[in-house]
Amino acid sequence: MGFTGRAMDWEGRDNAMIKLNFNKMGGLIPAIVQDDKTGDVLMLAFMNKEAWEATLKTGKATYYSRTRQTLWIKGNTSGNVQIVKEIRIDCDDDAVLLKVEQVGGAACHTGHRSCFHKLVEGETAHITGEPVFNPEEVYHK
Amino acid sequence: MGFTGRAMDWEGRDNAMIKLNFNKMGGLIPAIVQDDKTGDVLMLAFMNKEAWEATLKTGKATYYSRTRQTLWIKGNTSGNVQIVKEIRIDCDDDAVLLKVEQVGGAACHTGHRSCFHKLVEGETAHITGEPVFNPEEVYHK
Structure with a gap:
């Protein structure tokens, strides 16, 4: 097909069911976190399917901690939660971008x-x- | 130590030799790529040590293609290279942020x-x- 300049991909789809590919990294996808207001990139984290679904359901950024091997609601300890304002998925469905309000x-x-x-x-x-x-005060070290 | 508000970390260092941790992902680190002018997040790619060193040396973003298992100079085929304007490393040295001029x-x-x-x-x-x-024209498909 030719160049249309329309907001659709080259297969002619302009929207589709979400199908994230968790297989490339053994059940995880990288999540880039960007400040919704300033555009600053805040962090990179990882999500498993459960973290992804929790993020969609609660509107609070939830990740998978590779170190602790558990679900990790960002800010649960510090209070600095991330309120999700927008979510984007990349071209090959193996990474996501969260635009958030960073509390704190x-x-x-x-x-x-x-x-x-x-x-x-x-x-x-x-x-x-x-x-x-x-951090010594926030995490009571 | 107390809260100083100075531009240093909590061990009191304000700069240090670069020591990226390639071990967490079997020789790779994720690289977030951001448009230097607009702040838009452009892509997520991966670097091995060789790609990292090539990026520093040439000033052109160079990644490791997990699919093709080779070094990948971004834009080598399309001409849309990425001129690196700034590089940042995250707190635990296992991810990098490139701010680039996206040619094309x-x-x-x-x-x-x-x-x-x-x-x-x-x-x-x-x-x-x-x-x-x-892309049909650029990649001559």
């Missing part, structure tokens, strides 16, 4: 707004930005 | 600006935006 202003356990606060400069990574909370 | 205006093989062009609405995913090129 910081997504990172270090207190920084974004987990991506290390800027590469030459051979080193330089910490940028200021923490907005003290 | 589209990152996705479908001709869309972003791979994340499927918007979730209820039970379906709806294609948003208009393709900026015809």
Whole structure:
């Protein structure tokens, strides 16, 4: 088919049932989390099918913790939950993008707004930005 | 230590040698790709150590194709290379964020600006935006 410029893919579909591919990573898909207002990328996490369904159902970003091997409602400990404003799926259905309202202003356990606060400069990574909370207080360490 | 608000982490370091952790995903790290000007998230790809080093050396985004199991210089076929403007590393050194200038205006093989062009609405995913090129022409299918 030719170039139509219309909002549809090249098979001519413009919407379809959601079919995420969890197989490429052994049951997980990567989820990019972006601040809905600033556009800043806040973090990268992983979802299994259960986390995906919980996110859709509750409207709160829910992930799968590879370290703890459990479902992880983001902010359940710190109070810094993520209210999901928009969800996008990529072209081959193996990654998702969440646009969220980050309660508390910081997504990172270090207190920084974004987990991506290390800027590469030459051979080193330089910490940028200021923490907005003290993790020792938030996590009662 | 107390809350200082300074641009350093809680161990008091403000920069350090880059030590990416490729072990969590069997030699790969996820790379989020963001348009340097618009802030739009363009795609998610993976890097092995060789792809990471090629990206740093050449300034062109280079990934590892899991499907083809080879190094993949993004845009080598389509001409739509990604000029790296900034690189950030996340808090636990297992994911990177590239801010790029997307030559040709589209990152996705479908001709869309972003791979994340499927918007979730209820039970379906709806294609948003208009393709900026015809992949049949670009890839000579």
